[in-house]
Amino acid sequence: MQAWQWIGVALAALVTGYGIWCYNRLVFNRHRVAEAWSGIEVQLKRRSSLIPNLVAALREYMAHERGTLEALTEQRSAAQRHEGDTVSERGVAETQLGTALMRVLILAEAYPQLKADGSFLALQRTLSEVEDQIQMSRRYYNGAVRELNILVESVPSNLVARPLRFTTAEYFTLADAREGHAPTLEF
Structure with missing residues (x-):
């Protein structure tokens, strides 16, 4: 072979x-984004599974707040219906659930007997931990999305991504940026 053939x-x-x-x-x-989304889903399901326990614990103390507790239960059901939806649709549903949960916990502050209830305090600590885990999972997911999107959109990796049908992923955002803070659940 000649030199130009070796170069070719x-x-x-x-x-x-x-x-x-x-x-x-x-x-x-792409797999890191999927794994990160799985982490978010685990935490969202953990939060969702704690809500019936919270409603049961609060029901006896907050009898005249029945509408607020029912709204929380309805938001939980709505969030569960969105489990297979897009990231943005799921984000809206989960934001609404988080808002309803915070509303219930803020109302619970008006009930001093709850402060002495050991099961409620343990539940409150667990919910606070779950909210922190949701925030950390959301940050990890959005970082993984950022990395994938950069590869899909930037030259020269987009020359490989486009023909092989790699697409950008959606960020998991909040409907209202003020909702990005974990609720303070100190009683």
Whole structure:
């Protein structure tokens, strides 16, 4: 073989190697986004599973707040109906659930006998931990989405991403930025 043929083979091998490397990075980041979303779903399901216990604990103390407790239960059901939906639709439903949960917990502050209830205090601590985990999971997910989206949209990796149908992912955002703070559940 002549020198120009070796250069052609080397160049083809380099381009192929780079294509494989880009493809593997895209696959890695797509799986990281999926894994991060799974982490969010676990925490959202944990929060959702705690709500019936919260409603049961509060029902005996907050008899005249029945409408607020029912609204929380309805928001939980609505959030569960959105489990298979897009990230943005799920975000709206979960934001509404979080708002209803905070409203109930703020109302619970008006009941001093709750402060002495050990099961309520344990539930309150668990909910606070879950809210913190949701925030951390959301940050991790959005970071993974950012990395994938950069690869899908930037040159030269987009030359591999487009033909192989890699797409950008949605960020998990809040409907209202003020809702990004974990509720203070200190009683």
